Amino acid sequence: MPEQLVFAMEVFLNGLMAGVLYALVALGFVLIYKASGIFNYAQGVMALFAALTLVGIMDGQVPFSHLINAVFGTEIHHFGWHLPALLAIVLTMVVMIALAWLVNHFVFRHLVNQEPIILFMASIGLAYFLEGMGDIMWGADIKKLDVGLPQGINSAIDEITFGIFDYGFFIDNLDIVATGIAALLVVGLVIFAQYTKQGRAMRAVADDHQAALSVGISLNYIWVMVWSLAGFVALVAGIVWGTKSGVQFSLSLIALKALPVLMLGGFTSIPGAIVGGLIIGVGEKLFEFAIGPMIGGATENWFAYVLALIFLVFRPQGLFGEKIIERV
Amino acid sequence: MFYREAGDFKTSYAEDSQTFPIKFDRYRYYAVLVIAFAVVPFVINDYWVNAVFLPFLIYAIAAIGLNILTGYCGQVSLGTGGFMAVGAYACYKLMTSFPEVSILIHVILAGGITAGVGVLFGLPSLRIKGFYLAVATLAAQFFLVWLFNRVPWFYNYSASGQISAPERTVLGVPVTGAETAPWAAYLVCLLFVTASALVARNLTRGMAGRKWMAIRDMDIAAEIIGVDPLKAKLSAFAVSSFFIGIAGALFFSVYLGAVEVGEAFGINKSFLVLFMVIIGGLGSIFGSFAGAAFLVLLPVFLKNLLVGGLGWPTDLAAHLEFIIVGALIIAFLVAEPHGLAQLWRVAKEKLRLWPFPH
Numbered sequence: 001m002p003e004q005l006v007f008a009m010e011v012f013l014n015g016l017m018a019g020v021l022y023a024l025v026a027l028g029f030v031l032i033y034k035a036s037g038i039f040n041y042a043q044g045v046m047a048l049f050a051a052l053t054l055v056g057i058m059d060g061q062v063p064f065s066h067l068i069n070a071v072f073g074t075e076i077h078h079f080g081w082h083l084p085a086l087l088a089i090v091l092t093m094v095v096m097i098a099l100a101w102l103v104n105h106f107v108f109r110h111l112v113n114q115e116p117i118i119l120f121m122a123s124i125g126l127a128y129f130l131e132g133m134g135d136i137m138w139g140a141d142i143k144k145l146d147v148g149l150p151q152g153i154n155s156a157i158d159e160i161t162f163g164i165f166d167y168g169f170f171i172d173n174l175d176i177v178a179t180g181i182a183a184l185l186v187v188g189l190v191i192f193a194q195y196t197k198q199g200r201a202m203r204a205v206a207d208d209h210q211a212a213l214s215v216g217i218s219l220n221y222i223w224v225m226v227w228s229l230a231g232f233v234a235l236v237a238g239i240v241w242g243t244k245s246g247v248q249f250s251l252s253l254i255a256l257k258a259l260p261v262l263m264l265g266g267f268t269s270i271p272g273a274i275v276g277g278l279i280i281g282v283g284e285k286l287f288e289f290a291i292g293p294m295i296g297g298a299t300e301n302w303f304a305y306v307l308a309l310i311f312l313v314f315r316p317q318g319l320f321g322e323k324i325i326e327r328v
Numbered sequence: 329m330f331y332r333e334a335g336d337f338k339t340s341y342a343e344d345s346q347t348f349p350i351k352f353d354r355y356r357y358y359a360v361l362v363i364a365f366a367v368v369p370f371v372i373n374d375y376w377v378n379a380v381f382l383p384f385l386i387y388a389i390a391a392i393g394l395n396i397l398t399g400y401c402g403q404v405s406l407g408t409g410g411f412m413a414v415g416a417y418a419c420y421k422l423m424t425s426f427p428e429v430s431i432l433i434h435v436i437l438a439g440g441i442t443a444g445v446g447v448l449f450g451l452p453s454l455r456i457k458g459f460y461l462a463v464a465t466l467a468a469q470f471f472l473v474w475l476f477n478r479v480p481w482f483y484n485y486s487a488s489g490q491i492s493a494p495e496r497t498v499l500g501v502p503v504t505g506a507e508t509a510p511w512a513a514y515l516v517c518l519l520f521v522t523a524s525a526l527v528a529r530n531l532t533r534g535m536a537g538r539k540w541m542a543i544r545d546m547d548i549a550a551e552i553i554g555v556d557p558l559k560a561k562l563s564a565f566a567v568s569s570f571f572i573g574i575a576g577a578l579f580f581s582v583y584l585g586a587v588e589v590g591e592a593f594g595i596n597k598s599f600l601v602l603f604m605v606i607i608g609g610l611g612s613i614f615g616s617f618a619g620a621a622f623l624v625l626l627p628v629f630l631k632n633l634l635v636g637g638l639g640w641p642t643d644l645a646a647h648l649e650f651i652i653v654g655a656l657i658i659a660f661l662v663a664e665p666h667g668l669a670q671l672w673r674v675a676k677e678k679l680r681l682w683p684f685p686h
Contacts, residue, residue, distance in 0.1 A: 039459050070640050110662040116459065117404055118665045121606045124599060125657030132650025140643065256595065259463045267459065295478070302474050305467035312456045312464060324457070326548055 003167075010161075010169045011289045012282055017175035019281020020182045021240060025258035026265065026273035027185065028233035033267045034206045035226040038108060038119045042127035044255025046096075046231060049134040051238030051247045053095050055145050056138040058088040063137045085147035089235070096231030097224075104223045112219075131252060140249070145242035149177050178240045185236060186274060189229075198225060260304035264311055266321025275319060280304045331679045347529060350680075364518055369511040377510035382583045384624045385517040386575050391604040391616035392528045393571030398602070399610035400532055401564035402544030403453050403461060407468035409597035411569050413589050414442045414472060415576025417482050420491045423504075423581065424484060431496040431504060431581065435520065438577040439570040445472075446569020453561050457547075469598055476589040492586035504581045513582045520578060524571055529613050531567065540564050541611070572601075607660055609669025618668035626653065 025043060032040040056063065060079040068074060083091070107126060111119055150173040161169040193199040204212040205222045213219055241251055261280050265272025284303045292299045317324045336351045338344040348354040372381065390408060397403050418438035423431065449468040456464050476482050483491045495505030502508050503516045531537055539560040542550035551557050580587050587593070600623065608619020627649055634645035664670055678685070 066644055070644055107658050107662065111665075114661075114665055117398075117610075118606070118661055120404075120459070120462075121603070122658050122661045124603070125654045125661065127654070128650050128657065129654030132647045132652075132654060135647040136644070136651065140647065256466070259466060263460055263463050298474065298478065302467060302470035305464070305470050309452055309456075309464045309467040312460055313452050316456050316460060318460070 006165045006167050008286065008289060010167075011285050013169060013171060014175075015282035015285030016278055017171065017179060017281070018285060019261075019278040020175070020179045020274075021237075021244075021277075022254075022257050022261045022281055023274045023277025024178070024182050024185070024233065024237040024240060025254050026261040026277055027182075027189070027270065028230040028237065029258060029262055030265075030267065030270055030273050031189070031226055031233065032230050035202055036108065036205075036209075036223055037116060038123060039116065039267070040230065041120065041123045041255060042130055043230065043234060043258065045127040045130045045134070045252040046099075046234035047238040047241065047254065048247070048249070048251040049099075049130050049238075050092055050096055050231065050235040051145060051242035051251060052134045052138045052143070054088055054092045054147075054235070054239065055143045055242070055247050057091050058083050058085065058147075059143075061138055066139055067136055089147070089239075092235055093232060096235055097228045100227030100231050101224050103227055104220060108223065109220065127252070127255075131249075135249075142246045142248040143242075145239065145247050147239055147243065149174055149239070149243050151243065172244075174240070174244055181236060181240065182274070185233065186270060189270060198222075202226060257304070260308035262318075263308040264318055266318030268322050269318070269320035272318060272320035280307065283307050331676075331682070347533075361522070364522075365515075369515055372510060372514060374510050377514050378583075379628055380624060381514050382517055384620055385514075385521045386579050386583055387601065387604060387620040387624060388521055388617050389524045389578070390572050390575035390601045391608060391620045392524055392613060393568045393575065394601050395605045395608075395610065395613070395616045396528060396532065396540070396571070397564050397568035398605055399612065399615075400537060400544060401540040401561065401568075402547075403450075403561065403564065404459070404602075405465045405568070406462050406595070406598045406602065407449060407465035407472075408572055408601040409593040409595060410469040410472035411442050411446055411572040412576030412579060412597060413476055413593035414445045414569075415439060415573030416580035416587060416593065417476050417491065417589075418442065418573065419577035419581055420484075420493070421482070423494060423496060427494070427496075430498065432498060432516075432519075434496075435574055435577045435581070439573040442573025442576065443566040443570040446565045446572070447562050450562050450565030450569075453565065454558060466595070469595055473589050473593060488588075490586050490588050491580065493581040496581075505585065508582070516582055517578055520574055524574065525613055525617075528567075528571065532613070536560075536563060536567075544611075603657060607657065607667055609667030609672075612667070612669035614672060615667050615669030618672070622668065623653075626656070 025047060028043040028046070029040060032038050032043070055061075060081040060083065062068070062076050062079060065077050068076065103126065107122055108119070111122055152173055154171045154173045154176060157169055157171045161167065191199075193203055201212070201217045202222055202225065204215070204217055205219060209219060212222075237254070238247075238251065241254055245251070257280075261273060261276040263276075264279055265274070265276025284300045284307075287303050288299050312318070331350060331352045333350055336349075338349075346354075348357055368381075390412060394405065394408055397405050415438045418441040419434050422429070422434040422437055426434075445468075449465065452464050453461050477489065483489055486492075493504040495502050495507060497503065498512075498516065501512045503512050532540070539550070539555045540563075542553070542555050543557060543560045543564075547557055550560070576593070579592070584592060604619035604623050605616060606619070607622055608617070609615025630649045630652060631645060634640050634648060635642055640648075660667075
């Protein structure tokens with residue numbers, strides 16, 4: 001088998017893995033967009049905030065220590081404990097649920113029936129707010145996150161592929177675990193949406209929130225729940241991405257990676273987010289591999305967008321999006 | 329009392345359809361122009377020009393441009409940073425290729441080139457709508473920034489990858505480069521802002537603007553009554569990009585002098601200008617100015633207050649600034665989704681009845 005083809009296969013596999021990570025972020029977008037029509041730009045920053053909080057709780061950092069020290073002239077930084085990862089994750093989830101309540105109570109509850117662009121702007125405002133909040137609570141330095149996910153080259157795949165092609169594929173263990181987590185998450189979300197009472201209520205709200213209100217579903221409750229779910233997805237994404245590249249500001253930029261995934265898959269479809277993620281992941285890795293070196297490299301920044309753009313010209317609602325019906 | 333149409337008789341059709349039908353408004357407008365052109369240049373210093381006036385004026389042009397596209401024509405764009413970069417690089421290439429031509433002409437030509445690029449990236453808007461379009465315009469943002477970073481021809485093969493503006497003069501006075509006097513830079517920008525606002529105002533209340541607004545309100549209905557969506561949308565993209573290109577050219581040549589594309593024209597710039605338009609008020613030229621002023625002054629004010637006034641560390645102040653800007657944006661949207669322009673309109677309505685509102 002020609003060498004280039006083997007390399008391309010490795011790139012393809014890595015692209016699939018990267019795509020899963022994009023899909024993780026895109027899932028949070030889809031959840032909120034479906035249930036409340038808000039295009040939540042803050043999803044990426046929520047992932048960053050969740051990861052920062054997780055690290056902070058695990059290491060026993062004092063929240064706002066920087067601010068407190070500046071105002072009162074004290075010198076406090078740590079509580080001096082280290083919590084186990086699982087407990088810290090649960091506590092972080094509590095914080096994310098509190099955040100969901102705050103967001104609904106102070107922001108989006110007041111913006112019901114506003115134009116989508118206004119909601120979008122509010123979510124960008126929220127992103128700014130959370131970004132500053134995360135930094136001021138936990139400090140802006142790059143942190144290491146280790147909740148016990150395996151990392152490094154997967155030796156089994158390395159050996160098997162070496163046996164077949166005389167060339168060992170480099171596949172990160174973390175990516176494999178992430179794929180498993182993403183699959184679990186999607187299955188869990190689908191089961192939740194299809195078979196639980198709350199899930200049904202959520203779908204009712206997504207379908208028509210006035211009708212849902214009239215049959216006695218509490219909109220505020222559903223919205224807080226959806227934002228909590230999105231917070232949970234953000235936490236998972238934050239853990240995976242944070243383990244991969246450290247918890248730092250650039251984590252919030254993964255939102256920008258998720259946008260073309262959404263466009264491709266359709267804003268309203270959970271399977272679309274997964275399939276879109278895979279297509280984008282594979283597409284951009286293969287493009288960078290095959291064409292990138294010829295035109296100066298670093299094409300990953302824009303390729304996904306251009307791919308999604310060209311795709312949308314032929315199918316404006318994305319792969320799995322609801323058909324856009326226009327009435328006058 | 330003084331703010332009435334009463335007694336101000338219109339005797340011709342032109343007078344009847346002027347921008348400021350109320351006499352007080354008209355005089356206020358002339359007064360602002362006179363102060364801006366004849367008083368401010370004599371009293372401002374370097375700090376005020378660079379921290380407040382230049383960014384305000386340049387962002388006002390960009391906000392007018394984006395407002396035409398988003399506020400009047402209803403096409404949300406997140407590619408503003410990319411289009412500003414086109415303006416900046418077009419201006420740079422023109423300045424270095426034709427040094428003998430006036431910088432003013434270069435800036436306008438840069439706007440024209442940006443208009444062409446804008447039309448190109450506006451083409452998908454005929455098929456894609458709403459948020460799908462907003463995200464699609466991000467393709468322009470990322471692709472253009474990447475292009476200017478990676479193709480050495482655009483930055484004349486300079487080692488640093490930066491572009492820096494050579495010295496150019498208008499009427500013998502340097503307006504770009506290191507020797508620029510603050511008042512000269514200010515006047516050049518002011519000239520472009522005034523011209524842009526005039527053109528934009530008159531475009532938006534003429535046939536073109538009405539077509540854009542028809543498309544914004546409902547594109548299918550607009551098509552049925554005879555508005556060609558192709559022409560209307562693409563002309564909105566062209567005009568909008570033209571202004572944004574001018575803003576980018578001025579931002580690079582007059583304001584910064586040297587730019588690195590990813591830093592100066594990144595995605596944050598797109599969001600910033602969009603914020604200005606939203607906070608100022610969609611579909612209002614005055615709103616573009618108000619929004620630009622608000623978002624330029626706010627960080628300056630916060631920085632002076634927190635670092636200068638309270639003596640906090642700069643990084644802490646920077647984080648707090650994020651929080652405050654974010655919270656203010658949200659508070660604004662909750663309290664007045666139609667922006668500062670709406671507050672202005674309400675104030676004017678009240679003033680017309682004052683002091684006898686019943």
